[in-house]
Amino acid sequence: MDYHINEGSFRIPQQAEDRSVNMLVLNHGPGGLTLVVTRDRLQEGEQLDGFISRQLRTLASQVKQFRQQDPELLTVGPAQLPAIRVATSFKQNNASIHQLQTVVLLEGGAILVLTLSYSSPLTAEQTAYAQDLLDSFTPAARPAG
Numbered sequence: 216m217d218y219h220i221n222e223g224s225f226r227i228p229q230q231a232e233d234r235s236v237n238m239l240v241l242n243h244g245p246g247g248l249t250l251v252v253t254r255d256r257l258q259e260g261e262q263l264d265g266f267i268s269r270q271l272r273t274l275a276s277q278v279k280q281f282r283q284q285d286p287e288l289l290t291v292g293p294a295q296l297p298a299i300r301v302a303t304s305f306k307q308n309n310a311s312i313h314q315l316q317t318v319v320l321l322e323g324g325a326i327l328v329l330t331l332s333y334s335s336p337l338t339a340e341q342t343a344y345a346q347d348l349l350d351s352f353t354p355a356a357r358p359a360g
Contacts, residue, residue, distance in 0.1 A: 216228075216229050216231075218231070218233070220235075232256070233254050234253075234254055234255070235253075235254060236251065236252065236253050236254075237250075237251070237252040238250070238251045238252075239251075239252075241344075247333075248331060248332070248333050248337075248341055248344075249331070249332045249333075250329065250330070250331055250348070251328075251329075251330045251332065252327065252328070252329055252330075253327075253328045253330070254325065254326065254327060254328070255325075255326040255328060256324050256325055256326060257320075257324040257326060263297060263298075263299055263318060263320050263326075264286070264299060266318060266326060267286060267299050267301060267316075267318045270318070270328075271283060271301065271303070274303065274305070275305075277307075278305035278306060278307045278312075279305060279306040279307070280304075280305055280306045281303065281304075281305045282303065282304050282305065283301055283302065283303045283304075284301060284302040284303075285301075286299045286300065286301040287299065287300045287301070289317075289349075291317065291319050291349045291350075291352050292349065292350060292351065292352035292353055292354070293353060294353065294354055296319050296320060296321065296352075296354065297319075297320045298317050298318060298319040298320065298349075299317070299318050300315065300316065300317040300318075300349075301315075301316055302314065302315050302316075302337075303316065304336070310334065311334060311335065312332055312333075312334065313332070313333050313334070313335060313336050313337060314330055314331065314332050314333075315330070315331045315337060315342070315345050316328065316329070316330045316331075317329045317330075317349060319352070321354060322354070329348070329349070329352075331345050331348075
């Protein structure tokens with residue numbers, strides 16, 4: 216199959232699984248705002264809430280002063296994809312990190328994790344910007360076959 220990235224495409228085996236990571240520095244507000252996009256899959260029998268609980272437990276075990284808000288169910292983009300969003304904060308390497316993480320369920324159990332990170336709590340303007348990003352997400356059309 217052809218695998219496309221912004222810079223071009225290349226042929227990979229059909230059974231290859233995309234676990235790539237994209238990091239964008241959005242430069243929105245003082246100190247910058249980053250968006251990291253990662254890909255994963257639900258484990259067999261796992262639901263979206265179980266996936267995010269598992270990911271949060273892993274994060275909490277790797278950082279200091281971990282805090283999280285209650286996860287929020289929502290839909291993403293014009294396709295109204297099911298998603299869960301959770302805000303977290305923690306210390307890592309003596310730096311404060313604040314994240315707004317949205318886990319989006321795609322076709323066939325694929326997961327897209329969109330993580331906005333900042334060095335201080337997100338402002339109302341940055342939170343609105345994050346919502347605009349989610350509202351604009353349109354999944355790629357899958358080839359028929």
